[in-house]
Amino acid sequence: MKRIILGVMLLLGTSTYGQNRAIDFKTASLKEAFNITKEQHRMIFVDCYTVWCGPCKGMDQQVFTVDSVADFFNSHFISVKMDMEKGEGPAAIKTYEVGAFPTYLLFDENGKQIYKFVGGMSATEFMAKIRVGINPKNEIATREARYAAGDRDHAMLRELIKQKFKQKEAAAGTAIAAEYFKLMTPQERLRPENWFLFGESYDARYMSDIGSLNFNYLLANYREFVAANGKELVDDKINAVFKGLASNCLAGYYFKNHPYRKEEFEGYKTLVSKSRYPDKVQLLILTDIAIAAGEQNAKAAGKLLADYVGKFTEKNKKVVFDYTNFCATKDRSYPYMKEISIEVAKTSTNPFLIKHCADYASRSTQTSSQHE
Numbered sequence: 001m002k003r004i005i006l007g008v009m010l011l012l013g014t015s016t017y018g019q020n021r022a023i024d025f026k027t028a029s030l031k032e033a034f035n036i037t038k039e040q041h042r043m044i045f046v047d048c049y050t051v052w053c054g055p056c057k058g059m060d061q062q063v064f065t066v067d068s069v070a071d072f073f074n075s076h077f078i079s080v081k082m083d084m085e086k087g088e089g090p091a092a093i094k095t096y097e098v099g100a101f102p103t104y105l106l107f108d109e110n111g112k113q114i115y116k117f118v119g120g121m122s123a124t125e126f127m128a129k130i131r132v133g134i135n136p137k138n139e140i141a142t143r144e145a146r147y148a149a150g151d152r153d154h155a156m157l158r159e160l161i162k163q164k165f166k167q168k169e170a171a172a173g174t175a176i177a178a179e180y181f182k183l184m185t186p187q188e189r190l191r192p193e194n195w196f197l198f199g200e201s202y203d204a205r206y207m208s209d210i211g212s213l214n215f216n217y218l219l220a221n222y223r224e225f226v227a228a229n230g231k232e233l234v235d236d237k238i239n240a241v242f243k244g245l246a247s248n249c250l251a252g253y254y255f256k257n258h259p260y261r262k263e264e265f266e267g268y269k270t271l272v273s274k275s276r277y278p279d280k281v282q283l284l285i286l287t288d289i290a291i292a293a294g295e296q297n298a299k300a301a302g303k304l305l306a307d308y309v310g311k312f313t314e315k316n317k318k319v320v321f322d323y324t325n326f327c328a329t330k331d332r333s334y335p336y337m338k339e340i341s342i343e344v345a346k347t348s349t350n351p352f353l354i355k356h357c358a359d360y361a362s363r364s365t366q367t368s369s370q371h372e
Helices: 002-012 028-039 054-062 067-076 089-097 125-131 141-149 152-164 170-185 186-190 194-196 213-220 221-229 231-252 260-274 282-292 300-310 318-331 339-345 352-362
Strands: 043-049 077-083 103-107 113-118
Touching: 002 339, 028 043, 043 054, 043 089, 067 077, 067 125, 067 170, 067 213, 077 152, 089 231, 089 300, 103 125, 113 125, 113 141, 113 339, 152 170, 152 194, 152 282, 170 194, 170 213, 186 194, 194 221, 213 221, 213 260, 213 339, 221 352, 231 282, 231 300, 260 282, 282 300, 318 352, 339 352
Parallel strands: 043 077
Antiparallel strands: 043 103, 103 113
């Protein structure tokens, strides 16, 4: 029986002893690789990694050691593995705009970058991207060339912006998005195909977070965006931004980039007040909670939640989780937690939030009369 199983495995090419080759990464520097490839007329593949990067290690162990991958690379590329924290690495991060690890770069035999992609993935996905990239006229290189030549076709710009963020080139993506914004008419900005510039996504922190040009424009033109994209979509975005503001301030993340300035938050409140958004109160209260966090005032934040959390949307109610974390480091008496718990229990459909509030209410050492 064992012989039969082994025979089947060998026929299928699935023997555990079958994968014994790996990509032959050269120890030469990238500069030396450029010299070698001119002589051998082969492309250069660069694996931009760090020693602490989990996905980088996964690629080393599970993709670069697949025989079919290794054979293809060893016959087509000069392969270089570059530690982005040593030697040429720090300079290469700036030169090639490496914003995440692992990042993969392809260069032609003349040293021109022709392709770039990012992240850990399966061998199948990795090879699919490589096969696209080795074509000098691949879509990434083509868009880059068109943009460099002055082409500002709107459909091309949309794809280029998405491409830049996918490649983790946030600065470039943000700059092109700002350029595209200026090129559009007011009516064009409202179109669904341009919603990614204003809506909720992983890259929204760069393009449409609180205080950004895009978000301010969205808030100022609320009714027009609703008519073009739907009320639920637009409302979800606006609520998410203000809930995120309150949460990030309570967590302290917001103030890592710049110190607290009350006038900045008052400016956000002015924008809300001038807008046509129907539920202004909820946004204003979330901003006031952010202000209380900036002033390290747990009692003020707690009082606001006690008075208004029952009127918040279900998603906005989750700011209570951030409030209890804030209190854990600022005021372990958990001001107004009992009142908050009562309001959440009456109005929320989230059993985890209800239980969370009840648990923390039991820790509260202050009574309602002591709050006042």
